[in-house]
Amino acid sequence: MTRHIRHAALFCLLLLAALLVSAVRVQIVRAGSYDDNPANRRASIARYGQPRGDVLVGGAPVTGSRDTKEQLRYERTYPDGPLYAPVTGFASQAYGTTFLEHAEDGILSGTDPMLAPFPLLSGLTHARARGGDVVTTINRSAQEAAYEGLEGRKGAVAALDPATGRILALVTSPSYDPAELSGNGLPAMRAWARLNADPDKPMLNRAVRQTYPPGSTFKVVTAAAALDAGVVTDLDAPTDSPDPYRLPGTTTRLTNEGDGCADASLRSAFEWSCNTVFAKLGVDVGVDRMASTASGFGFNDTSLRIPYSAVRSTFDTQVDKAQLGLSSIGQYNTRATPLQMAMVAAAVADGGQVREPYLVERTVRRGGETVATTGPRPVRQAMRPGTAALMKELMTDVVTEGTGRNAAIPGAVVGGKTGTAQHGVGNTGTPYAWFVSWAQGDDDVQPRVAVAVVVEDASAHRGEITGGGFAAPIARAVMRAVLDS
Structure with missing residues (x-):
């Protein structure tokens, strides 16, 4: 037994x-x-089983969470969805996350180990902390001014604090409401299909994910390169610049919109945007120095994140002299995002220094305790401080005496550069209207804001579309909003 x-x-x-x-x-x-x-579905049920943390602008949330009482309980809400869509992106139960909702998902969803009061215990129990909040650098007044200024026209605005790299405004138009994509039912599916089929691409973040030929706004880079290289030593001395200018090695003759550009000084050529002067200056500087200066401003950088990725702005380094001439006036293969051109203006305003832009000031726990702050950002010198001082003088002249008068702000010093970029087969497309600028209040020690504006579909006769007419007033409104903050 x-x-x-x-x-x-x-x-x-x-x-x-x-x-x-x-x-x-x-x-x-x-x-x-x-x-x-x-x-x-356990992970999804846990993920949406509690409210998501919020994205904050000026201390107030621009996101929220709605209790649906369903299995995937909480859906994302966006009180001012179209206004902040380029900043927040969307958080969808069906289609995932984008922009800050994606880059800061660990904090917002509560899965970041830094949110847990007892990380070791949480790791053993797999307990999910309450979602934290993301405090942005956005200036609410500047954001609203940019959005209202575009008035639904295709285009984008980017604004920076030159001294820190903080992004003060990031707007794209037309926009969309991210709340339409929050759920996982038929309405979200229909919204997804409609938005993706829309030829105006409302989900495209034109401020950081779309490049354009920068046109004459790129002359800021060309002028800086010419001054740094010693090709120009006196702003008021005549340049050896014929009008028209025959592009080297070709029979193509480059002309100007107005008169008075033949042998114009750099100051006059910058004020009135003489293509012939700047194309020849680019050729005289040479491709290596032009490429080096463009790189210093941030062109051809593939690593920029704000914290989500920005598309690369380009300056072609494999060009002949004719192509270099066109590249130097913001045409040929030269392309830039509005964020990149805001960085160019900010570098002029900050003594030639380029500070890496950033969108997140800090992340905090639900109770307000700081989890992490943005550390020191990399700085590089795009041009000599003396050159930057001369560029500030040139940009100020554009607003006081040249093509950028629509950007003038009483009680402030404003510098700017207009641009009208041709594009399309045979340059038949409606020109893009550009304006880049910076502003300093009378009581300010240094410029407080740098802005870039591009308007794709300015509603006017093709020959009347200019950066000074269409983009400069938008930049002025954004700069004034920051100065008045």
């Missing part, structure tokens, strides 16, 4: 061992595959 009991006990031990082996296989060896299985 005892022998049978021993056999039964041994058999039970074997069964127990088999059960333990199976449990280890399921819970440890195969855990990853089960977690990643689309049929496993």
